[in-house]
Amino acid sequence: MIEEAVLSRVLSSALAGGGELAEVFAEDKRATSAVLDDGRIEQLSSGRDRGAGIRVISGDTTGFAHTSDLSEAGLRAAAEAAGAAARRGGGGSNVVALTRTEARHPSTVEVLPEDVAKADKVDLLRRADETARAADGAISQVSARYGDSRRRILVANSEGLLAEDDQVRSLFSIGAVATGDSGQQTGRQSLGHTVGFELFDRVAVEDLARAAADRAVTKLVARPAPSGEMPVVIGAGAGGVLFHEACGHGLEADHIAKGASVYKGRLGQQVASPLVTLIDDGTVADEWGCFGIDDEGSPAQRNVLIEDGVLTDYMWDLTRGRKDGRPRSGNGRRQSYQHLPMVRMTNTYLANGSDDPADIIAGTDHGIYVAQLGGGSVNTATGDFVFGMWEAYLIEDGRLTEPLREGNLIGNGPKVLADIEALGNDFAMGPPGTCGKDGQGVPVGDGVPTLRVRSMTVGGTAA
């Protein structure tokens, strides 16, 4: 993307007025999306974003500037702006020679999206639409989205690091509306992997369409969700977002450093049920949150955060690692070249347990079973979190009985971790997610086996 000699000179410019570390992050991203709605392909849309973000770290201060001009002059102008922003003391530094490190991307892309005819992408949408509508007479509306992106990044810094990555992602999502006597209900299903168009040879969009339609139709006869505290069983693959919200965010080193996390100062302590081993792993091939290098040039890593209930580590980026004398953990991520990196998760999951999932349900006298979760959010300082239930059922006498309408689950991270009393042996990754933090969205994955939480608060409308 940019010649090494140019990068060296730009890094020099960035440090000309002082500063301890300078970094160039360059990105060239192409994306395509196609939307089907109300039976029509509304449009195909293509976009291109290309530019560089430059930061200079001086003491505790970071200066940052970005530009869409990748010429040497454009990069130098941005470098000087970032340097000026960070200038708060320190002498000049010399740039060391750049050493290219080869990080292997965990995924192998077989078919680049740019090599696939647009007609083939659009065809996926039509097939999904037809299948969803044919699935049940109650389906009154269908919308679907196809998306692909190829993001090439380059990171160089004044410590001599030079690394590149080529990140290809493919996404498909479908939502169905069913109409009946009780009004309208929705069902959705999405699929996303860090692979190319071959994804659609492995998974049929028709299966996704039927799943979304079934969910919507099932909910037409759903009753209002109960309210109050009760046992909650989370299905395999369905509950990763709970751990992403309930503890993942609280284990990010920036929150820890600012005292805004319930997990501050708790390394080595028992913070969860002994059943819980929580891992954040950017190396899981093909999963939505994987990559070769993070957005600061560190190779993706597998990090065990909680082992048998004991807090073993936090997640780190360059600035937090430098400050605390810690190696980076491959968790420095940013939405684009226009953003500063932050500590972010990759694929966050709970390792398998040993219980038979059927026994977990059978052993629940009265509670709810959540088969699909919506998004959630957390207050890291208090640990209180919330997430939506998109598909849930009542458990009565150890059996799934009636489907429930949408509602929220609310709980407290440390309490839920301690309250996990059964863990299945049926681990599965969940659907692709976008994690929002400080206004930046990045792709993340999550997964869990079936599990039961002794008690959580269900926020339904039933009296």
Add this chain to the structure above:
Amino acid sequence: MSGPRAGDLTDIADRVVGLAGDGEEVEVVVGRSRHTEVRAYDGDVESLSSAETMGVGIRVVQGDRQGFAYAATFDGEVLAETLAEARDNAGFASPDPHIGLAEPDGVAVPDLDLFRPSLLEVPTEEKVARALELEAATRSVDDRITGVDSAEFVDAMGESCVASTTGIRSESASTACYLAVSCLAEADEQTQTGFGFSVGRELDDLVADDARDDAVRRATRLLGATKPSSTRTTIVLDPYVTAMVIGIIGSTLSGESVLKGRSPFADRLGEEIAAPVVTLVDDPTNPLAYTARATDGEGLASRRNALITDGVLGTFVHNAYTGRWAGAASTGNAVRGGFKSTPGVGCRALALAPGQLDQPALLRDVGEGVLITSVIGMHSGVNAVSGDFSTGAEGLRITDGEQGAPLREFTIASTLQRMLRDVAAVGADVEWLPMSAAGVSLVIRDVTISGT
């Protein structure tokens, strides 16, 4: 940073429009924004970012098909490639008789004072000083404040131009700035957080003490909070929470949701869907609204639309496409997330008509209930198609008409349809917030609270 200066956006738009072929409609949106963000932490500058973003989005309509492409650059060669890409994309769209660009409709463009050159003259040192002062002030005002996890000053200047072969040619520019702070309060081994902000169009509009006081009040008033027991009760929404709720109600009144059969209010035009105290207006011509703009995302003049009047559903909102489909016209409600997207349809500056009483008087009338001071997870627990509404909440018990004990880790649930009918009173305390809906205290009866 490099790039053309103000005024050149129209030239770029005209140039692309001039490339339209015979029988082809072309719409170009050209945008540029600059922003500065200063974050203070622990008495020092944590980060200082400055950046300029620019780009072009091109929509091509060929017959009854539409295609779109964007590029984050003004590079002439890339513009030509982007136009070609949009044309190519149009070939894959389904034919749709309602497709087409907006056409000038004669409505006068209001003259709004949204661009304040003074903001562009503020030296960086001043911005840094504002962020540092806010952090220090928030730390020192109350002994229970144990940390400030972010304090920032942000300013932004945006300009855009929409032009098309159908005769649209609209330019707009605006400035905005804010101070925001988030702090931690601790007592009795419990931590709570609170945020506060002050928003304006130029530096003199900002009141740092307001941001500080709101953050400290929000954080400290929840100390010692407990979980309530599950019940049905009357709730009073703080203005900020009301703004989020009416934003969702506004989304159910978009022409697109209605025409595509995804709104619980689709067949209810002319009917009473809310309590008579509810009058809901979308008015982006009101300069008090943070989202005020002279024109919409397709370049048509902004206008005031009364959506619900005394409880009766009066109109849905439309852009050119949904207007044509509905057999009506655009209501000036094309919304656009910048140059990277085609115009959608949505409410732009919602506000409830205020009532007579301030919040303390509303609480006295309510007597017993819960004041909802913040909600979390609204994006995941509310379904704008079915109307099911459930969200995490924090707040204060209302006891004998006064603010009482703090409450946390509970949810409130109802349906959008029921909540509108169950509105008992609208407060007099309108707050203009940095979102597309204004805040006001709102009393709603018979809402389910889930706790223990």
